[in-house]
Amino acid sequence: MHAEPQERASQVDPSRMIDGAEGSTTVEEGEHVVIGRLIRRLKISDAPSRFQTLATNVLRASLGVEATAWVPASDYEEVIVSGEVLGVSASDYRLLAAPFARDAVQIVDDAQAGPAPAPESVRSFAVVAAGSAGALVVVNPQSGQAIGPLEVERAQYIASLIATQANNATIYAELKDLLFGIIRALTTAIDAKDPYTSGHSERVARIAVRLAQELGMPPQKRSDLYLAGLLHDIGKIGIDDEVLKKTGPLTPQEYHRIQEHVEIGVTILQDLKKLRHIMPGVRHHHESLDGSGYPDHLEGDEIPIEARILAVADSFDAMSSNRPYRRRLSPMQIDEILKKGRGVQWDPAVIDALFACRMDVEAIRQKGLGESLIGAVDVTLGRR
Numbered sequence: 001m002h003a004e005p006q007e008r009a010s011q012v013d014p015s016r017m018i019d020g021a022e023g024s025t026t027v028e029e030g031e032h033v034v035i036g037r038l039i040r041r042l043k044i045s046d047a048p049s050r051f052q053t054l055a056t057n058v059l060r061a062s063l064g065v066e067a068t069a070w071v072p073a074s075d076y077e078e079v080i081v082s083g084e085v086l087g088v089s090a091s092d093y094r095l096l097a098a099p100f101a102r103d104a105v106q107i108v109d110d111a112q113a114g115p116a117p118a119p120e121s122v123r124s125f126a127v128v129a130a131g132s133a134g135a136l137v138v139v140n141p142q143s144g145q146a147i148g149p150l151e152v153e154r155a156q157y158i159a160s161l162i163a164t165q166a167n168n169a170t171i172y173a174e175l176k177d178l179l180f181g182i183i184r185a186l187t188t189a190i191d192a193k194d195p196y197t198s199g200h201s202e203r204v205a206r207i208a209v210r211l212a213q214e215l216g217m218p219p220q221k222r223s224d225l226y227l228a229g230l231l232h233d234i235g236k237i238g239i240d241d242e243v244l245k246k247t248g249p250l251t252p253q254e255y256h257r258i259q260e261h262v263e264i265g266v267t268i269l270q271d272l273k274k275l276r277h278i279m280p281g282v283r284h285h286h287e288s289l290d291g292s293g294y295p296d297h298l299e300g301d302e303i304p305i306e307a308r309i310l311a312v313a314d315s316f317d318a319m320s321s322n323r324p325y326r327r328r329l330s331p332m333q334i335d336e337i338l339k340k341g342r343g344v345q346w347d348p349a350v351i352d353a354l355f356a357c358r359m360d361v362e363a364i365r366q367k368g369l370g371e372s373l374i375g376a377v378d379v380t381l382g383r384r
């Protein structure tokens with residue numbers, strides 16, 4: 001006797017089952033409850049197949065049929081099947097839908113006498129089209145009764161939700177491509193402006209992410225920091241070449257002009273609303289813990305944490321690189337400067353984090369390991 005699995009199954013709270021991996025629900029639930037729950041699960045950033053799996057599971061359970069299938073209009077997209085009808089494969093659902101896919105609704109009460117050859121185990125089915133997106137196929141009511149208008153109406157709702165989510169997913173992918181392209185174009189522009197520091201922004205971004213990880217910051221904050229690192233010096237686009245690339249000592253006016261890159265950076269980015277959250281890092285990455293930095297002479301905790309992390313990553317990479325006016329510093333020289341500036345120029349916790357993962361940071365600097373732009377763009381678009 002092995003009654004335990006069934007007893008366990010009956011202990012599951014049916015009202016919570018839609019949230020599970022299977023997306024199950026109960027036949028007793030009203031239509032508005034079922035639809036409402038599905039709508040709450042509509043996420044623009046989800047893969048369409050994930051929502052389609054959930055929706056076909058919900059529809060099958062709520063109608064009490066043997067199987068439901070989402071057949072996308074494109075042959076390149078996968079047919080999503082919930083339930084099982086003996087001997088019926090995913091491609092069979094495509095064949096069942098094919099003659100009717102452009103009709104709004106088609107009910108075939110006797111599948112074996114239908115216009116297309118149906119597998120023997122299919123008694124009756126309905127095809128509910130969702131515009132140009134595809135069609136839902138509903139197969140074999142378990143009661144043995146015919147598929148009626150109520151079942152069709154519910155399938156129509158769910159088919160339109162699937163079509164809406166697929167549309168949203170396309171728009172999301174386009175938006176993601178666009179933001180990715182904008183950020184890449186901006187970072188390329190910084191590199192083109194000053195080839196000597198080419199790759200600096202990318203390295204600062206990756207080092208900052210590693211420091212944030214060491215400091216226990218959550219993944220979303222690390223992704224934000226990655227973008228802030230990529231764009232922290234975007235304002236240098238607005239600085240004259242003769243000042244930016246000068247190898248000799250700077251006059252006070254020239255030094256002041258270079259300092260303005262943080263404010264120019266904010267001006268460049270301010271119209272990109274989706275990037276507003278990275279502004280504090282761009283504006284304040286040259287602040288110093290003792291208040292001697294710029295542009296606002298912030299002190300200690302007044303400096304946003306992302307700016308305090310970027311300041312360390314920025315300085316570390318700058319000291320580790322050759323510049324027109326000096327050779328790169330040795331690791332010993334860098335350590336000495338970092339220790340001296342701990343608690344004066346830089347946040348002690350961030351300096352400690354750097355020493356705690358010094359080997360990793362060195363590897364990131366040399367090999368470019370770490371966060372990817374595409375992942376960070378995803379997180380950025382997911383923000384409210």
Ligand SMILES: [Fe+2]
Binds near residue numbers: 233
């Ligand atoms: Fe800077």
